[in-house]
Amino acid sequence: MSTENNNKELYNNSIKILSDLISFKTISGEDNNSLINYCDDILKKLGATSFKTFDDEKKRVNLFATLKAKKPNGKIPIILSGHTDVVPVSKGWSTDPFKATIKDDKLYGRGSCDMKGFIACTLAFAPIFAKSNLDRDINFSFTFDEETACIGAPLLIKELKERGFKKGICIVGEPTNMKIIDAHKGAYEYTTYFEGLAGHSSQPHKGVSAVEYAARYVNKLIELREKLKNRVPKNSIFNPPYSTLSVGGIFGGIAHNVISDKCHVKWETRPVVKDDAVYLNTELDKYVNEILLPEMKKVYPDSKISKEIIGEIIGFDRDEKSEACEFVSSITGDNSREVVSFGTEAGLFQEIGISTAVCGPGSIEQAHKIDEFIKLEEIKKCLNFLNGVKDKSIQN
Numbered sequence: 546m547s548t549e550n551n552n553k554e555l556y557n558n559s560i561k562i563l564s565d566l567i568s569f570k571t572i573s574g575e576d577n578n579s580l581i582n583y584c585d586d587i588l589k590k591l592g593a594t595s596f597k598t599f600d601d602e603k604k605r606v607n608l609f610a611t612l613k614a615k616k617p618n619g620k621i622p623i624i625l626s627g628h629t630d631v632v633p634v635s636k637g638w639s640t641d642p643f644k645a646t647i648k649d650d651k652l653y654g655r656g657s658c659d660m661k662g663f664i665a666c667t668l669a670f671a672p673i674f675a676k677s678n679l680d681r682d683i684n685f686s687f688t689f690d691e692e693t694a695c696i697g698a699p700l701l702i703k704e705l706k707e708r709g710f711k712k713g714i715c716i717v718g719e720p721t722n723m724k725i726i727d728a729h730k731g732a733y734e735y736t737t738y739f740e741g742l743a744g745h746s747s748q749p750h751k752g753v754s755a756v757e758y759a760a761r762y763v764n765k766l767i768e769l770r771e772k773l774k775n776r777v778p779k780n781s782i783f784n785p786p787y788s789t790l791s792v793g794g795i796f797g798g799i800a801h802n803v804i805s806d807k808c809h810v811k812w813e814t815r816p817v818v819k820d821d822a823v824y825l826n827t828e829l830d831k832y833v834n835e836i837l838l839p840e841m842k843k844v845y846p847d848s849k850i851s852k853e854i855i856g857e858i859i860g861f862d863r864d865e866k867s868e869a870c871e872f873v874s875s876i877t878g879d880n881s882r883e884v885v886s887f888g889t890e891a892g893l894f895q896e897i898g899i900s901t902a903v904c905g906p907g908s909i910e911q912a913h914k915i916d917e918f919i920k921l922e923e924i925k926k927c928l929n930f931l932n933g934v935k936d937k938s939i940q941n
Contacts, residue, residue, distance in 0.1 A: 555669055559924055563665035564645035567654035573630040573692040576604045580629050584687055587668050591675035598700040605689040607701040612674050612683045616940050620681035624715040627664040628691030631656035637915045651918040659912035662919040663718030663905040670931040680940045694734045694856015698890040706897055714869045715894040718905030723926045725882050726903035727870050730815040731860035732888035733822050736853045742845035743806035752804035753845045756797040758837055759808040763792055765832050766812055769825055776821055782884050788821040790814045861891040869902035876933030
């Protein structure tokens with residue numbers, strides 16, 4: 546079969562797999578076992594070994610599969626990493642969001658861009674890896690609930706550490722138009738809960754308004770947000786250059802004339818450096834324990850303030866001598882490196898010593914939107930890139 550026919554078959558297979566992946570409704574927080582089993586079956590038929598890690602309910606699962614080197618010669622392994630969850634679907638789609646639709650050289654569907662397009666390419670290319678005379682392991686890492694503060698990946702990373710997996714090159718295939726991303730801020734999400742004492746609004750001194758104390762907490766968040774701007778590190782590579790803080794919502798109260806006994810605040814911070822997150826949480830805990838809570842307990846001793854960690858995605862730090870970035874550059878021929886504001890799982894791999902780069906098909910501009918799509922040319926670019934990975938992973 547000619548090279549042209551081989552390329553056409555590879556491309557068609559990637560579109561078929563992507564269509565299958567989109568049909569799995571793997572919204573964050575929901576069961577993704579069917580999709581993971583689909584991926585695992587493809588890889589196992591090619592001779593891959595694999596393991597899974599689960600959440601407590603075994604409803605959500607990570608997969609790590611390996612095509613072993615046939616003639617290992619000391620080259621460090623490659624990890625092709627992607628998350629299997631997608632964000633929820635809002636009204637307004639012009640097509641079925643869970644059915645792949647091709648129109649005007651674009652493939653529409655929830656997750657087509659973020660980031661089932663990359664996963665489909667890796668699975669379509671897996672048979673070529675399996676047939677090749679690999680001199681290093683090729684690994685496939687597929688996780689759950691990345692979109693909700695990277696809940697799944699830490700379970701996988703913990704298992705990798707326990708298995709002694711501490712060196713390699715990881716390519717996280719988030720949509721970057723196949724450009725290299727070598728740094729991003731952290732993303733820390735919290736919900737703070739306030740429990741006071743309900744009562745009639747005509748006697749505010751006899752109640753403890755959870756809403757009012759939550760409002761004071763929000764004011765403290767805004768005050769600290771300004772202080773974060775003064776902690777901007779020298780030569781920061783980000784825009785804005787300082788750590789940011791955002792209040793996502795305040796929820797509480799049942800009526801105009803009722804003192805609210807419950808309220809909660811959703812907020813997040815995106816630290817440039819981890820110390821900013823430590824500083825922020827330390828200041829908030831001090832404010833709660835030394836000022837707010839004592840005032841509440843004077844009126845109602847059972848008052849409570851508690852903070853729930855939704856997720857703490859560590860930042861991805863620039864490494865001027867990144868083996869992963871150099872590896873990707875040697876294939877794409879593009880030596881440029883960029884930073885982004887969105888979070889990924891890259892920092893988690895980096896933290897255990899695995900050199901990491903973010904590079905994948907599609908544009909983040911299409912992610913999370915109505916009528917999400919990936920351009921078909923991006924699929925082809927990714928397949929060409931994987932061919933380069935193969936060429937650098939076989940014995941010459």
